[in-house]
Amino acid sequence: MGFNYEKDDAGIVTVTMDMAGPVNTMNARFTELFAATITRLEAEDGLTGVIFTSAKKTFFAGGDLKWLVSVQPGQEAELFENVEHTKSWMRRLEKLPVPVVAAINGAALGGGFELALCCNHRVAWNHRSVKLGFPEVTLGLLPGGGGTVRATHLLGLQAALPYLTEGKQVDPARALSDGLIHATVDTLDALLPAARAWIQDNPTAAVQPWDQPGHRIPGGSSNSPRVAPLIAGGSAMLFDKTRGRLPAPARILDTMVEAGRLDFDTAQRIESRNFTSLVTHPVAKNMITAFFFQLNQVNGGASRPRDVPPSTVKRLGVVGAGMMGQGIANVAAKAGIEVVLKDVTLAGAQKGKAYSEKVFGKRVKRGRMTEAAMQQALDRITPTDQLADLHDCDLIIEAVFEKMSLKDAIVRETEGCLSADGFWGSNTSTLPITRLATASSRPERFIGLHFFSPVDKMPLLEIVVGKQTSDHTLARAFDFARQIRKTPIVVEDALGFYTSRTISTHLREAVQLLHEGVAPARIERLAKGMLYPTPPLALNDEVSLRLGLEIYDTQVAAGLRKAEDDPTPGATAVLREMVEQQDRPGRYASRGFYDYDGRNKSLWPGLTRWRKDDVALTDADIEDRLLFRPVLETLRCLEEGVLRSAADANIGSIMGIGAPVWTGGYLQFVNTYGLDRFIARCGELTDRFGDRFTPPQVVLDQAKAGRMFR
Numbered sequence: 001m002g003f004n005y006e007k008d009d010a011g012i013v014t015v016t017m018d019m020a021g022p023v024n025t026m027n028a029r030f031t032e033l034f035a036a037t038i039t040r041l042e043a044e045d046g047l048t049g050v051i052f053t054s055a056k057k058t059f060f061a062g063g064d065l066k067w068l069v070s071v072q073p074g075q076e077a078e079l080f081e082n083v084e085h086t087k088s089w090m091r092r093l094e095k096l097p098v099p100v101v102a103a104i105n106g107a108a109l110g111g112g113f114e115l116a117l118c119c120n121h122r123v124a125w126n127h128r129s130v131k132l133g134f135p136e137v138t139l140g141l142l143p144g145g146g147g148t149v150r151a152t153h154l155l156g157l158q159a160a161l162p163y164l165t166e167g168k169q170v171d172p173a174r175a176l177s178d179g180l181i182h183a184t185v186d187t188l189d190a191l192l193p194a195a196r197a198w199i200q201d202n203p204t205a206a207v208q209p210w211d212q213p214g215h216r217i218p219g220g221s222s223n224s225p226r227v228a229p230l231i232a233g234g235s236a237m238l239f240d241k242t243r244g245r246l247p248a249p250a251r252i253l254d255t256m257v258e259a260g261r262l263d264f265d266t267a268q269r270i271e272s273r274n275f276t277s278l279v280t281h282p283v284a285k286n287m288i289t290a291f292f293f294q295l296n297q298v299n300g301g302a303s304r305p306r307d308v309p310p311s312t313v314k315r316l317g318v319v320g321a322g323m324m325g326q327g328i329a330n331v332a333a334k335a336g337i338e339v340v341l342k343d344v345t346l347a348g349a350q351k352g353k354a355y356s357e358k359v360f361g362k363r364v365k366r367g368r369m370t371e372a373a374m375q376q377a378l379d380r381i382t383p384t385d386q387l388a389d390l391h392d393c394d395l396i397i398e399a400v401f402e403k404m405s406l407k408d409a410i411v412r413e414t415e416g417c418l419s420a421d422g423f424w425g426s427n428t429s430t431l432p433i434t435r436l437a438t439a440s441s442r443p444e445r446f447i448g449l450h451f452f453s454p455v456d457k458m459p460l461l462e463i464v465v466g467k468q469t470s471d472h473t474l475a476r477a478f479d480f481a482r483q484i485r486k487t488p489i490v491v492e493d494a495l496g497f498y499t500s501r502t503i504s505t506h507l508r509e510a511v512q513l514l515h516e517g518v519a520p521a522r523i524e525r526l527a528k529g530m531l532y533p534t535p536p537l538a539l540n541d542e543v544s545l546r547l548g549l550e551i552y553d554t555q556v557a558a559g560l561r562k563a564e565d566d567p568t569p570g571a572t573a574v575l576r577e578m579v580e581q582q583d584r585p586g587r588y589a590s591r592g593f594y595d596y597d598g599r600n601k602s603l604w605p606g607l608t609r610w611r612k613d614d615v616a617l618t619d620a621d622i623e624d625r626l627l628f629r630p631v632l633e634t635l636r637c638l639e640e641g642v643l644r645s646a647a648d649a650n651i652g653s654i655m656g657i658g659a660p661v662w663t664g665g666y667l668q669f670v671n672t673y674g675l676d677r678f679i680a681r682c683g684e685l686t687d688r689f690g691d692r693f694t695p696p697q698v699v700l701d702q703a704k705a706g707r708m709f710r
Helices: 028-042 065-070 076-094 111-117 147-155 157-165 172-178 188-201 228-242 247-259 264-279 282-299 323-334 346-365 371-379 404-417 433-439 471-483 499-515 520-529 536-543 545-557 569-581 605-610 619-640 646-657 666-673 675-689 697-705
Strands: 002-007 012-018 049-054 100-104 121-125 183-185 315-319 338-342 381-384 393-398 418-426 446-451 460-465 487-492 594-597 600-603
Touching: 002 028, 012 188, 028 076, 049 188, 065 282, 076 264, 100 111, 100 188, 111 147, 121 172, 121 188, 147 157, 147 247, 147 264, 157 228, 157 247, 172 183, 183 188, 228 247, 247 264, 247 282, 282 487, 282 646, 282 666, 315 323, 315 404, 323 338, 323 346, 323 371, 323 446, 338 346, 346 371, 346 381, 371 381, 393 404, 404 418, 404 433, 418 471, 433 446, 446 471, 460 471, 460 646, 471 487, 487 646, 499 520, 499 536, 499 569, 499 605, 499 619, 499 646, 520 536, 520 600, 520 619, 536 545, 536 594, 545 569, 619 646, 619 666, 619 675, 619 697, 646 666, 666 675, 675 697
Parallel strands: 012 049, 049 100, 100 121, 121 183, 315 338, 315 393, 338 381, 393 418, 418 446, 460 487
Antiparallel strands: 002 012, 446 460, 594 600
16 A cells, blocks of 8 residues: 556656555655655656546545644644645655646545645546545644645635635536636546646646746735735635634635745745644644544444444435424435425425425525436425325424424324334424333334424434433434434433533523623624624524523423522523513514514614613623533533533534534533633632532543543
């Protein structure tokens, strides 16, 4: 395993990268192999051209993230030298006196596309599996293998900006039209012949654009009067998006500006220094841990029972064609599953199917789906009001109102429609699965499948295991989640499970702050600055103030919680007044904490009734209250066994309930904040604001043992 080196009769050398492991990776072994290959090419007699391709399904996977995440502060100098050493060989590749072609047979992302940019010509297989671009920013990094500088020189600052600062990935057709590659082929077999033909037709095309005399960056250099406003505007735009919490986009823009101002090789060194500074930053470590290692761990089935064979759902029944039911039907039909969408009336079920027609129609309009594929998906959805149509479903999911009596009746009415090996799923967001399963004659086949709204956009599925749920049912639910392309976290049954229970603490703390007299605009502004996707008062409106109050009252009435134990009674009082006295139940009624007029919204002026001018709270106190509440609840879920792993906690908090991405998830936040420092801050918050900020024993034990949450 390594780099296969073959020279043909025409003097063209084909280097086929085939490193040990499933993918080619830019690590120490790569540098060793790459350096040996370049040295051999430089000494080759009769060399007329070079082709770089891959023996893997991907062209090249990028950097060695396991190594990068292990680099600690104080090791920057060593990392910088390693990066510069690898880049020196990449520079020697593009200085070869013969044309070099990247024959891209699979995904070339990050370091893989940086390698391709070192080649004079790039030809890619035009297939849906081939993605090109720079995803580094999504991991808190910048393209440090020359990609930031080369992309700026190739495309110009304006065109390169979304690729570099947003992590934009494209297919070969889009890459061709945007100028990232030079050609595509329709079949894999045509790839190497096309590369050879280009070399033979262009024997002198061996100089990169940025090395050619008189080269000008498209659109102008950083000193150009036309580009200066773009730089200023780009800087303002990035700050508005990141609020200083995500350092990578700003460092990328800085590097791009320097690339447009300095000579190529000096800009490369600046790129290396900026890359190095990001690698040791806590945000990069958080994002790499969550979005690479833990996401792969979750999707790879770490929480799936291993002794159950894989399965698929061929026929799905969805009971309830409202917002959640129609979304579930949509993603299942898109994944190729036959769906029976049942509602009380046929008109209601047909309206639920119409939602899919609308969603698919948007995809067709944007070129992401063909008309034929849309029709095939729609044909898979059968709307009905007849119970008999649910016969022989592999899985039935109820998606009706959060009322136990209603859910119990539906289970009893439809459970007999399941196939011999079928199982039942409840989309409840708060009601205990073990309790709901008492209505089932087969509770071992009953499981919680908590989707998030809107279902067709939210990537997470929270699988809730009841006390009698079997491993076989859990495995089938996990497989179904992956079949419909959802990321599944597995949690144990408890009031509110993990996500609903945790997000409610964040939402309630915001309303408690309002009750204490903090200006609502200040609460929302600080939450936005923390990079919460939706500020908490607005999010209260989205999930419905009435629903939140009804869930609370239902839980109290059922003896699942005690009103006297309410940690935020002020918040409950505000919600009760908003719903019962002010008739402001949430966004669905266009009246909540905000007034709504179409797409426009503004804070309701009546909120001033809680406003106090003498509130002695710092911004740091407000920010920590909003963040520490869900973090502490996550720790309690881990301590109580509701959560099975740190990976499920972190991925669930980011993908399901909007934890700021820079935290890496609520448990990872504690790791990089520092356990001892976190415990001390909790003590300060407890003294000033109440016992809800008391750190649970699990974090005290971890700190004492000197362990982080893994």
